Structure formats: C-alpha cells, structure tokens
Amino acid sequence: MEDRFWDRKIELLPREGLEALQTERLRETVQKAGRAPFYRKAFSQQGITPEQIKGLDDLRRLPFTTKQDLRSGFPDGFLAVDRSDVVRMHASSGTTGRPIVVYHSRGDIRQWTDRVARCLYMAGVRRSDVFQNMMGYGLFTGGLGLHYGAETLGAMVIPMGAGNSRRQVRFIQQFGTTVAHIIPSYSLKLLETFDAMGIDPKKDTRLRILVVGAEPHSEEVRNRIEEAYGVFAVNCYGLSEMSGPGVAFECPRKNGLHAWEDSYILEIVDPDTLEPLPDGETGEIVLTTLRREAMPLIRYRTRDLAMAHPGTCSCGRAHRRLSRIKGRTDDMLIIKGVNVYPIQVEQVLMVFEEVGNNYLILLDREGPADRMTVRIEMSPEMRSRGRGELEALRKKIIHSLRGEILFTPKVDFVEPGTLPAGEGKALRVIDNRPGGET
Ligand SMILES: [Zn+2]
Incomplete structure (x- = not known):
C-alpha cells in the first residue's frame, strides 16, 4: 500500500513528458489564477489574457509575484476559489503586522500531503517507522505538513512539536523512534541533552533518518549530524507560500534536492536583472504552482538563493535538483x-x-x-x-x-x-x- 508513494509514472517521467505535463498544468493554473483579484488586475494591466499562455515559453510574459504583493493582497487578494471551498489557512509570523496568508482547498491539502509522503518514501521512510515530529505545529507549515505526509505513508507519528528536550530524548528511547523531523541547529543542540542524560544517540537509539529542514545549513553541519546520530540526514526544502515542506527533497544519492516539477515550475533568475539563469548558475529560486486550486501563485520570488545542478541524477528521476540554499537575499x-x-x-x-x-x-x-x-x-x-x-x-x-x-x-x-x-x-x-x- 505504501508503494503508491513511489510514483514511478511521475517520478521517472522523462524530460519531454514532464514538460508536456507542465504545459498543460500551466495553462490550467493561469486560468485559475485569473479568478483571483490580484492576477485579474495584473493580467489586465499587462494586456494578457489567460488564453494567450500556451506553452512554457510564454511563462516569461507573466509578471513576477513578490512577498510584498502577498502582503498587499492581504487577506483575500490571491484567493481564486469561493471561501466555502477553503478548508485550511496557514500564515507567516508577519512582524510588520500583515502576515502572508495561504489558503488551501481540500484538493490542495491532499496534493501537499501526497507530495510529502512521496518525499519521505524517496528518503527511505516506511510504514514500519516511528516518526517523531519535533517541529512547531500551528500556523507554521513544518509541523502539520510533515505530520500528514508521514501519517498518510503509514508511519506512526508522534506529534511532539518543538522544545522540551529531555522529553524528546525520552520519547526517542521509549517508543523506538526511527525517523525524526528537526531543525538542523536544534539537532546539534539536542546532543547536549543526550550527553547530560548519558545516552549516545548513535548506539542507544533506533534513529536512522533525520529530516532536517526549515533552516539553510551547510554540508559540514549535515556531516556533523550524521556522524553524531549515525543517520541519513535528509535535506528538505519548502516554504509556506508554496504550501510548505515538500517542494524539493533529497534522494539517497545526496547530490541535490529533486524539485517536484509536476507540481511546480522551477526557474532560477538573476536577482538584479530578473533574467533566467541556466543550470549551474546561482540565483534566486522562482516558483510557479501547477496544482494549487485555492491560491495559485505565478513566478513567485522566494528570495532563496541556489542553483539547479546540471545533468540528471543517477536515481533516474528527471526532476531537476536544487543545490543547498546558499542564503536568502534577506540574510x-x-x-x-x-x-x-x-x-x-x-x-x-x-x-x-x-x-x-x-x-x-x-x-x-x-x-x-x-x-x-x-x-x-x-x-x-x-x-x-x-x-x-x-x-x-x-x-x-x-x-x-x-x-x-x-x-x-x-x-x-x-x-x-x-x-x-x-x-x-x-x-x-x-x-x-x-x-x-x-
Ligand atoms: Zn536522485
């Protein structure tokens, strides 16, 4: 049953097939987006009608969407469905008073959940695993996103949330936790608690995979985590504007994070000129949602800097691979x-x-x-x-x-x-x- 999360048809789709699928879904997305007040206005200002967007080459005619746009569209400027079709919202912390709100339809939640399950399966998580989720629950998408993905895959989820280090360590032991979802810097900090409790995470626990995300980190930090815990520390990438975790995820070959191109169009652009950059060059990640119903986003500027690795992965997946995040333009x-x-x-x-x-x-x-x-x-x-x-x-x-x-x-x-x-x-x-x- 869990095998349905190894979606060979989509994951092994060759480049041409993937682009054909993206073309079809881009057309649908532009149609849907045109129902939201923000895009209706943006398209009309640029003299674009959704029918003119026929292929991936037409993407460049579409305007970018920025974080500022999302703030100024607060609260419903990007909503493309009737409010009654929305089943959940998430929001950023919004230090300036206006948070960024993302609405989800039932279909959006299902898509997101299946994508996270796909990521976890790719990383080696199975239904026999015990999954301790040490991320904050609530408006932040890291908690619920991984929770539903792991549960749908069939693993037993322990919804710990963040903090309470001694209890985290106790649960890891008492319930035989095999997979944990954790912020990378906190996983290093937690080693002090293990030490104080006289427990060696490598020898005295059943941990075998740590899903580390929500914070850009270096390969050197990953090496330290893997060494101390004796695990595969899998890097994941996502952001609440793109639903949350599960936009891109590492496969066990550890040579980049497959960005799921059946669900997003990935562009890397020069952050100053906004011109698209070829694979191998570092720039800002720009994403277009392809499956979202309640709140499609077009050419969203994430402010995260990375490159797409040239060539294909030896695992056979044609979905392009993102490098580690090299920083945020904000940082x-x-x-x-x-x-x-x-x-x-x-x-x-x-x-x-x-x-x-x-x-x-x-x-x-x-x-x-x-x-x-x-x-x-x-x-x-x-x-x-x-x-x-x-x-x-x-x-x-x-x-x-x-x-x-x-x-x-x-x-x-x-x-x-x-x-x-x-x-x-x-x-x-x-x-x-x-x-x-x-
Ligand atoms: Zn791969």
Whole structure:
C-alpha cells in the first residue's frame, strides 16, 4: 500500500513528458489564477489574457509575484476559489503586522500531503517507522505538513512539536523512534541533552533518518549530524507560500534536492536583472504552482538563493535538483562593502573538528569602519587545550575566514552555553551597526 508513494509514472517521467505535463498544468493554473483579484488586475494591466499562455515559453510574459504583493493582497487578494471551498489557512509570523496568508482547498491539502509522503518514501521512510515530529505545529507549515505526509505513508507519528528536550530524548528511547523531523541547529543542540542524560544517540537509539529542514545549513553541519546520530540526514526544502515542506527533497544519492516539477515550475533568475539563469548558475529560486486550486501563485520570488545542478541524477528521476540554499537575499550582510551570507561563515567554522556547534556573528562599527566578530563556543576538546594551541587555532580560523569572505574578522572563543540558543531556529547574527537590523 505504501508503494503508491513511489510514483514511478511521475517520478521517472522523462524530460519531454514532464514538460508536456507542465504545459498543460500551466495553462490550467493561469486560468485559475485569473479568478483571483490580484492576477485579474495584473493580467489586465499587462494586456494578457489567460488564453494567450500556451506553452512554457510564454511563462516569461507573466509578471513576477513578490512577498510584498502577498502582503498587499492581504487577506483575500490571491484567493481564486469561493471561501466555502477553503478548508485550511496557514500564515507567516508577519512582524510588520500583515502576515502572508495561504489558503488551501481540500484538493490542495491532499496534493501537499501526497507530495510529502512521496518525499519521505524517496528518503527511505516506511510504514514500519516511528516518526517523531519535533517541529512547531500551528500556523507554521513544518509541523502539520510533515505530520500528514508521514501519517498518510503509514508511519506512526508522534506529534511532539518543538522544545522540551529531555522529553524528546525520552520519547526517542521509549517508543523506538526511527525517523525524526528537526531543525538542523536544534539537532546539534539536542546532543547536549543526550550527553547530560548519558545516552549516545548513535548506539542507544533506533534513529536512522533525520529530516532536517526549515533552516539553510551547510554540508559540514549535515556531516556533523550524521556522524553524531549515525543517520541519513535528509535535506528538505519548502516554504509556506508554496504550501510548505515538500517542494524539493533529497534522494539517497545526496547530490541535490529533486524539485517536484509536476507540481511546480522551477526557474532560477538573476536577482538584479530578473533574467533566467541556466543550470549551474546561482540565483534566486522562482516558483510557479501547477496544482494549487485555492491560491495559485505565478513566478513567485522566494528570495532563496541556489542553483539547479546540471545533468540528471543517477536515481533516474528527471526532476531537476536544487543545490543547498546558499542564503536568502534577506540574510545578506554588507560588511566593509563585501556581500556576506552567514552560511559562508558556518561552512568555514564547521570544517574545524575542534570547533563546537554554536557560533554567533556580531557586527558593529568602529569609527567609520564595519567590524565583524565571530564568537565561537568552545568544545570540551578546545577547553582542554593550552593557550598557545588555542591561539594557533584562532589564527587558522581567521585565515580560512579571510579566504572565504575576503576581509579579516575578529574571532573570540567563549565558554559553552554563553551564546543564545533556543529550541527554534538558531540566532546567528546580531547587527549593532547604526541602521543595522538584528
Ligand atoms: Zn536522485
């Protein structure tokens, strides 16, 4: 029964078949979108009628949709069906007062759920698995999205939600949890709890897969997670505007995340010129929904930066593969005139085995010049070292960072437990520069 989530017909569809399917679904999507007030107006302003969109080449004639558009369309500007056909809504936190709202019809929820089940099956999750969902439930899509996907696949789901580390560890043991869904930085933080409870996650638990998502992370962080837990740490990508998790997911070959092109059209564009970029070049991910009923979105600018890997995957799936997210355009820091993404710093730090899992980037201004300080929590191994050895390590880290970010940062080692660490997404940057944002 679970085998229905290995959808060979769709997953192994050759490129031409996939594009034919996308063409058909793009036409339907444009028709549907035209019923929403925002697109009705946008199409008429650009002199486009849905009937003119005949093939994938016509996609470029359609306008982009931005986060700002979604905010200004609050609450119902993007709704393409009758309110009575909506069965659920999700919303972003909306620090500015107007959250981004995404409505789902019954069909949307079913599509999303089946897609998540497909992702999990591809990663190796089966109905015999015990799936501990350590993501926040509620308006955030990470919790419910994976919950329904895993349950539909037939796994036993433990809906823990985020936080309460000791109880998480106890449940992993008591119920023989084999798969967990967890934020990557929290999975590293949780190692301290395992340690304090005298439990080795590798030897004393049945964990075999960790689904890590909701936070861009580096390959080095994945390696650390896999090493400490003895698991396959599968990378997943999604965003609530595109329903949630399950937009793209890694297959066990670990060479990129298959973006499900039967459900989305994937474009990578230059974030400045908005011109489409070829596979292999990094730019902003732009997505068009192909199956959504209540709230179709056209050419949505995600602000996430990645590339599509050229060529096909040895697993046989023709769906293109996204690289790891290299940053969000929102996260980009301009320091001494240089563009820096926090993940670049992480990549460098995590290569040093001695360095602990928690770090913080502090920005301030000294006179007219920006100053960047990287605070690193010391691992037990570092604390046992002499001053001279620590100094040598600090110099090596500074040297590697300079090679990556092209200027010389300050590096401080601090005692374990002194940097802010929560149970949600990690705080990695504090910008104290005048006009800077924390
Ligand atoms: Zn693959």
